[in-house]
Amino acid sequence: MDEAAKYLSKLPFWPKLSAAERETASRAAYLRSYDRGQPIYDGGSACLGLVYVLSGGVRAYLLSEEGREVTLFRLKPDDVCVLSASCVLRQISFALHLAAEQPCGLLVLPAAAFERLERSSEAVRAFVNELMAERFSGAMQTVQTLLFERFDRRLADFLLSECEKNDTRELHMTHEEIARQLSSAREVVARTLKRFSDSGAVELRRGVVRIADMDRLRRL
Numbered sequence: 001m002d003e004a005a006k007y008l009s010k011l012p013f014w015p016k017l018s019a020a021e022r023e024t025a026s027r028a029a030y031l032r033s034y035d036r037g038q039p040i041y042d043g044g045s046a047c048l049g050l051v052y053v054l055s056g057g058v059r060a061y062l063l064s065e066e067g068r069e070v071t072l073f074r075l076k077p078d079d080v081c082v083l084s085a086s087c088v089l090r091q092i093s094f095a096l097h098l099a100a101e102q103p104c105g106l107l108v109l110p111a112a113a114f115e116r117l118e119r120s121s122e123a124v125r126a127f128v129n130e131l132m133a134e135r136f137s138g139a140m141q142t143v144q145t146l147l148f149e150r151f152d153r154r155l156a157d158f159l160l161s162e163c164e165k166n167d168t169r170e171l172h173m174t175h176e177e178i179a180r181q182l183s184s185a186r187e188v189v190a191r192t193l194k195r196f197s198d199s200g201a202v203e204l205r206r207g208v209v210r211i212a213d214m215d216r217l218r219r220l
Contacts, residue, residue: 002026002029004026004029004030005025007029007031007052007054007107008025008026008107008109010052010078011080012080013123013124013126016121016122017117017123018121021116021117021120024113024116024117025109025117028109028112028113029107029108029109030107030108030110031054031105031106031107031108032106032108033103033104033106034056034104035100036101036103037099037100038099038100039097039098039099039100040058040084040098040099040100040106041084041096041097042095042097043063043095043097047085047111048098048110048111049085049109049110049113050081050082050084050085050108050109050114051075051080051082051084051098051106051107051108052078052079052106052107052108052109053076053081053104054077054104054105054106054107055103055104056100056101056103056105057076057100057104058074058075058079058098058099058100058106059071059074059075059098059099059100059101059181060072060074060075060081060096060097061097061099062096063097068183069097069180070146070183071180071181071182072096072135072138072139072142073135073142074101080131082128082131082132083096083135084096085114085115151184151192152195153220154182155178155182155193155196156201156217156220158181158182159202159209159211159217160217160218163211169210169211169214170209170210170211171208171209171210172207172208193209196220199220200213201216201217201220202217
């Protein structure tokens, strides 16, 4: 069995596909790997298709003309993204960008094959509709957070989440990288981190933020 084809069985709709539909997917699917920070899809390029994350992490974001990024959602292993198939899903009218947040491995079902499955399989259409609703809900939550939650709270939550996720007290990211993650400006991140440092919650070194007092940061 082709290496890519063996991962297709993990897709939620796979058991409901016909033999011919499985053959279509198996012939077309391929594997890709990306280094941290490497772009995967920029929304304006050729339609990518369905993306299934096998390892690592992927960030999905919007990019303004001025270069400001707004993170919509993140993908972890076993997550699927269909918004990278904008040429198939006509209701998508915005340019989504995908980038590797960590070194990652992906299974890609190209747009042409995905479109054939989406047209022929009720199970695929149901899966796409459910996933689109889930992504829309997540995007609305992101917008709500950006509009109504104080930045210092967002930054504290981000630092705690990243350090707990990686089982460390040190986050190796520049102010610019943190700003991109939180859809803010580098100057705002630097100013807020300085306040955290003055309070004793964090310690700052070049390219490193160390949580010195977890409880104090949580109280922020």
